[in-house]
Amino acid sequence: MSIQERVQSLRALVRLLTEASEVVIKEWEDEERCSPGDFDDIKDAYIPSPALFDARRTVVGACGMCLDLVQDPRCRLMEVGVYYYVSRAMRIVCEAHIADILANAGPEGISVEVISRKIGIDGQKLTRILRCLCSIHIFIEVQPKRFANSHTSQFLRNDDLRCWILTHGLDIYTASDKLPAVLFNPDKTRSTSPNDSAFHEAFGADFWTYMEQGEEQSDGTVKPRPALDIFARAMVGGGRVAAPPLYVDYPWSKLGAATVVDVGGGVGGLSLDLAKRYHSLKFVVEDRSAVIEKASAVWQTELLDAVKNNRVRLLAHDFFAEQPIKGAEVYTMRYILHDWPDAECITILSQLRKAMGPNSRILSIDTMLNTTLGSPLLRSAPPPLPANYGIEHQLTHSRDLNMLTLFNGMERTPEDMCMLAEKAGLKVVKVWECRSSLAITEMRLPL
Numbered sequence: 001m002s003i004q005e006r007v008q009s010l011r012a013l014v015r016l017l018t019e020a021s022e023v024v025i026k027e028w029e030d031e032e033r034c035s036p037g038d039f040d041d042i043k044d045a046y047i048p049s050p051a052l053f054d055a056r057r058t059v060v061g062a063c064g065m066c067l068d069l070v071q072d073p074r075c076r077l078m079e080v081g082v083y084y085y086v087s088r089a090m091r092i093v094c095e096a097h098i099a100d101i102l103a104n105a106g107p108e109g110i111s112v113e114v115i116s117r118k119i120g121i122d123g124q125k126l127t128r129i130l131r132c133l134c135s136i137h138i139f140i141e142v143q144p145k146r147f148a149n150s151h152t153s154q155f156l157r158n159d160d161l162r163c164w165i166l167t168h169g170l171d172i173y174t175a176s177d178k179l180p181a182v183l184f185n186p187d188k189t190r191s192t193s194p195n196d197s198a199f200h201e202a203f204g205a206d207f208w209t210y211m212e213q214g215e216e217q218s219d220g221t222v223k224p225r226p227a228l229d230i231f232a233r234a235m236v237g238g239g240r241v242a243a244p245p246l247y248v249d250y251p252w253s254k255l256g257a258a259t260v261v262d263v264g265g266g267v268g269g270l271s272l273d274l275a276k277r278y279h280s281l282k283f284v285v286e287d288r289s290a291v292i293e294k295a296s297a298v299w300q301t302e303l304l305d306a307v308k309n310n311r312v313r314l315l316a317h318d319f320f321a322e323q324p325i326k327g328a329e330v331y332t333m334r335y336i337l338h339d340w341p342d343a344e345c346i347t348i349l350s351q352l353r354k355a356m357g358p359n360s361r362i363l364s365i366d367t368m369l370n371t372t373l374g375s376p377l378l379r380s381a382p383p384p385l386p387a388n389y390g391i392e393h394q395l396t397h398s399r400d401l402n403m404l405t406l407f408n409g410m411e412r413t414p415e416d417m418c419m420l421a422e423k424a425g426l427k428v429v430k431v432w433e434c435r436s437s438l439a440i441t442e443m444r445l446p447l
């Protein structure tokens, strides 16, 4: 890249940054007018306005690209190469509940000696862990060796979100260390079996089996693995960050009294949230029988009326077998296809295709992967940003590699989804972009 090109890029990025920042400021001010004092609330169901969502992506993307443009490339490479120490520091502060401890102190913060006494980590070493995070604005060193929560770290007081960080820092982190071993193994590199995943290499069992195996105690008794509970709470915490826009960025209200079949619906998290918002919709929640047994209690507690009025049916069903509910208006699948290799996805979709009528649609909900080159089915970032907003899309790539590590699974691009649909005799009619990393891929029978 010539100096002239560099200068042009930097100027264009700074212009973009200035314009997008003004939008962010205006939207913040509007939010403040609508709900004063709510700004740093650690509430779960926050949905930014469309303008704020886009401007925020632009600011983050532009900052990332500026960084790459102006930093010494050698330093940048070294920095990225040791990012794992940041995730180690995060795991430690989450395990020690540091954000909760600091919450009691307010803006004056707490001295490291006090924190050290509470959690049992040496004060000098803990200072270094916290300073590593202060330099990326997670926590603030208000005076030498005295720390307070930042506007970011205070969200770690939300226990489900804290568990999301923790679950990725425990066994999943250990498993990720085996990724090079399975990728460079000539027998395993092309495999799509979960038994050839990095997780299996690390623990000798697939992820679900391992999580459900008890842990032998020193007295010989077996107790449930603590990681299992942390994982369950992590899914709730992560889900609450990503899911709320799903309920408003698709025109669910236009479906009227349609039946929604929630395929592989778990205990019905998606259906429950939709049922609470859209009172005419009816639901069939399908999953493995062990899961459906648990679903009943959840619905009785969360939405007893829906159970009494037969608005919901809970059905044990294997999604690789013939779909028993024919001609429903909607078949949803949330966080299903990313667990499976292409061949299995095509079987799941084919079973749905056979059950669909002319008014049926499949709504597949997953993290949507975009590349720096973009996709005609997704909105692209403004130039000179890469089409996927660059650094802003980093978490999605990490989640894709997470699926690879755990299951040999994958997050998919719109083009990947179109390929699966076509092979299952279906057509992608629209990718509904939501104000989160998730998107809804709508598939129909071809005309």
Ligand SMILES: C[S@@+](CC[C@H](N)C(=O)[O-])C[C@H]1O[C@@H](n2cnc3c(N)ncnc32)[C@H](O)[C@@H]1O
Residues within 6 Å of the ligand: 263, 264, 265, 266, 267, 268, 269, 270, 286, 287, 288, 291, 317, 318, 319, 320, 333, 334, 335, 336
């Ligand atoms: C990642 S969870 C997603 C759950 C739910 N869709 C949600 O959004 O909360 C994947 C679900 O697929 C279910 N599942 C796995 N294999 C299945 C099969 N062969 N038939 C039906 N459900 C299955 C699991 O039991 C689990 O509930």
